[in-house]
Amino acid sequence: MNAFELTANDEMIAWLKVLRRPEADEERVYHGFFATEDVAGCLDVALDPLPFRNKEACPLCQRPSHQLRWVRYSSPADAWARGGGVLGALSLCDKCGIQVQFTADQH
Numbered sequence: 001m002n003a004f005e006l007t008a009n010d011e012m013i014a015w016l017k018v019l020r021r022p023e024a025d026e027e028r029v030y031h032g033f034f035a036t037e038d039v040a041g042c043l044d045v046a047l048d049p050l051p052f053r054n055k056e057a058c059p060l061c062q063r064p065s066h067q068l069r070w071v072r073y074s075s076p077a078d079a080w081a082r083g084g085g086v087l088g089a090l091s092l093c094d095k096c097g098i099q100v101q102f103t104a105d106q107h
């Protein structure tokens with residue numbers, strides 16, 4: 001697999017803006033490139049945000065990349081079984097409940 005990146009385009013940002021914001025006492029849900037339940041399964045694999053300080057800021061609240069939550073995202077097992085799995089670094093905005101940027105590992 002070649003390295004690739006995903007960032008929100010204008011159409012996606014427009015969609016993310018109309019989503020309901022998460023309540024403080026709710027379980028975190030992050031909308032974006034990947035299914036929210038798949039992202040929820042990766043939240044315990046946290047990454048140090050400092051190496052990502054020059055990445056994309058949140059497109060909604062402009063929070064800089066090193067203040068976002070970074071996790072190691074891996075596709076669920078069935079995606080790997082179909083040959084469509086991806087692995088890489090994913091940034092999440094806790095305030096907006098969105099996925100901001102995904103950088104796939106190079107294999």
Ligand SMILES: [Zn+2]
Pocket residue numbers: 058059060061062063093094095096097
């Ligand atoms: Zn945000």
